[in-house]
Amino acid sequence: MRWLSYRIFTSLGWRIEGELPDVPKMVIIGAPHTSNWDFFLFLAALHHFRIKMRFLGKASLFRWPYGFMFRKVGGIPVDRSQSGGLVGQVKAAFDASDEMILVIAPEGTRHAADSWKSGFLEIAEGAEVPVVFAGVDGKHKLLVISPPYRVVGGDRRAFMDEVRAFYADKSGIDPKGKGPVRLDRKSRAS
Numbered sequence: 304m305r306w307l308s309y310r311i312f313t314s315l316g317w318r319i320e321g322e323l324p325d326v327p328k329m330v331i332i333g334a335p336h337t338s339n340w341d342f343f344l345f346l347a348a349l350h351h352f353r354i355k356m357r358f359l360g361k362a363s364l365f366r367w368p369y370g371f372m373f374r375k376v377g378g379i380p381v382d383r384s385q386s387g388g389l390v391g392q393v394k395a396a397f398d399a400s401d402e403m404i405l406v407i408a409p410e411g412t413r414h415a416a417d418s419w420k421s422g423f424l425e426i427a428e429g430a431e432v433p434v435v436f437a438g439v440d441g442k443h444k445l446l447v448i449s450p451p452y453r454v455v456g457g458d459r460r461a462f463m464d465e466v467r468a469f470y471a472d473k474s475g476i477d478p479k480g481k482g483p484v485r486l487d488r489k490s491r492a493s
Contacts, residue, residue, distance in 0.1 A: 305376070308346035317344070319351050321448030327402040328432040329451060331356070332423050334470055335439060336408035337480030344439065344446060344476075345406065346376060358406045359393075390425045397430035406437070414480055418487040424462070428454055436466065438473035447473065459486070 323329075333345065349356060357377040365373050365380040373380075381389060397403050405426070409419035427434045433451030440447060449469055454462045467484045475481045 305346045305350035308343045309350035312344060312347040315444065317347070317444045317446065319348060319446045319448065321450075323352055323354070323404075323435065323448060324433065324451045326433060326451065328397055328400070328430065329404055329435050330423050330427045330430075330432055331404060331406045331435045331437050332466075333406050333408050333437045333439070334410060334419075334484070335473060335475030335481040336410050337414075337439070337441075337475030337477040340476050341408070341439060348437070348446060349376065354404060356404045356406050359389075390422050390429065393422075393426050394429040397426070397432060410482060416482040418483065418485050421486045424454065424459065424486070428457075434462075436469045438470055439475050440473045441476040441478065442474045 355377060357379055359381045360373060360378050362380040362382045365378060407423040409423050410416040433453050435451050436449035438447040452465055463486060470484050
């Protein structure tokens with residue numbers, strides 16, 4: 304499936320720019336998440352980098368007949384109706400692993416969201432791992448990978464300024480689904 308996705312996207316003219324850092328643990332934020340085709344671009348990236356990544360997905364995706372496939376490619380089912388606990392569980396998984404690359408779509412939906420969920424940032428801070436930005440630029444058929452970033456001294460505002468600057472020109476596959484790059488109101492800074 305990874306190889307097929309990679310072949311399809313490259314035959315359609317898609318390219319990947321940038322390299323993943325050589326660190327054993329990281330959180331990758333994938334945005335803008337605007338289409339179901341983003342998943343196949345994710346699979347193409349898995350083949351390109353030849354690594355195993357994990358991702359969080361709504362629990363309904365993991366039902367028959369597709370559940371096996373989503374788990375096989377690194378999926379972790381999430382029940383979004385349950386509040387709290389998820390960030391702590393993912394931090395614990397990072398602590399228990401020698402290597403873990405977690406890809407998160409912070410918008411939490413394929414439609415234009417008013418804000419991003421801050422879980423990716425809380426996980427990265429708690430697990431003390433860097434954040435890498437993966438930007439989908441449908442207009443230029445690019446998946447752009449950034450260098451690793453860390454929240455320095457708890458300064459989320461400065462970190463989010465870096466995030467906004469990186470994603471400013473990334474349109475997603477369906478530009479109508481792109482929303483603003485800002486954290487939800489529950490977080491400490493946006």
